[in-house]
Amino acid sequence: MQPPGPEPWDADEAFRRLRKAVRGYAKAAVFDLRDRGFGSPFQVLVSSLISARTRDETTLAVCLRLFPLAPTPSAMLALGEESLVEQLRPATFPEPKARDILALSRRILDDHGGEVPETMEGLTAFRGVGPKIAALTLAVAFDVPIIPVDVHVHRIANRWGIVATRTPEQTMTALEKVLPKRLWIETNERLVPFGKHVCTAAAPRCSTCLLLSMCRRVGVEKSR
Numbered sequence: 001m002q003p004p005g006p007e008p009w010d011a012d013e014a015f016r017r018l019r020k021a022v023r024g025y026a027k028a029a030v031f032d033l034r035d036r037g038f039g040s041p042f043q044v045l046v047s048s049l050i051s052a053r054t055r056d057e058t059t060l061a062v063c064l065r066l067f068p069l070a071p072t073p074s075a076m077l078a079l080g081e082e083s084l085v086e087q088l089r090p091a092t093f094p095e096p097k098a099r100d101i102l103a104l105s106r107r108i109l110d111d112h113g114g115e116v117p118e119t120m121e122g123l124t125a126f127r128g129v130g131p132k133i134a135a136l137t138l139a140v141a142f143d144v145p146i147i148p149v150d151v152h153v154h155r156i157a158n159r160w161g162i163v164a165t166r167t168p169e170q171t172m173t174a175l176e177k178v179l180p181k182r183l184w185i186e187t188n189e190r191l192v193p194f195g196k197h198v199c200t201a202a203a204p205r206c207s208t209c210l211l212l213s214m215c216r217r218v219g220v221e222k223s224r
Helices: 011-022 029-035 041-051 056-066 073-079 081-088 094-111 120-124 131-142 151-160 168-178 181-197
Strands: none
Touching: 011 181, 029 041, 029 056, 029 131, 041 056, 041 094, 041 131, 056 081, 073 081, 073 094, 081 094, 120 131, 131 168, 131 181, 151 168, 151 181, 168 181
């Protein structure tokens, strides 16, 4: 699908501009934690689960407090549910997330020899781990070429006009046909801060957007 405009859609050029556009903004939490040294498969899985429906700033603060105390499945189990719930606040749904984290910690030890599974099927078999959390874990922890699609990635890809999809799952499949594989992991890393600060859900900052000339602006009724 070709967005109209003075410039044709070019993925490499778009990502070059994306990198410049998000420079100076806070990174997406899971990528930020990886770059701070909390990038083990277990830590990425847990931080991805914590990040569900939680602001990046909160996820980052919670994980920076939690991981020095419980960096491994066995240490997480030793922490116990009551203490873990307190560590997870103010992330959303601390009680069910604590139960899910403890359950997957136990299964990693008992069923997987202490290693986080490196497959979508293995990860989504854990309670509380859906396709988005699994994809983020595979991408960030294992460098598996996959496109983790959240609300920002879904909205922006459709707004650009390079996909026309209804669900994040459909967006992931569609983007795999549009973007070169070398950019798949980076898609979430760049589009999360871009979606939070530039291509926002309401009144995106089109007037100063570096990608405007490639964008079809699908569904944009009001912009800044």
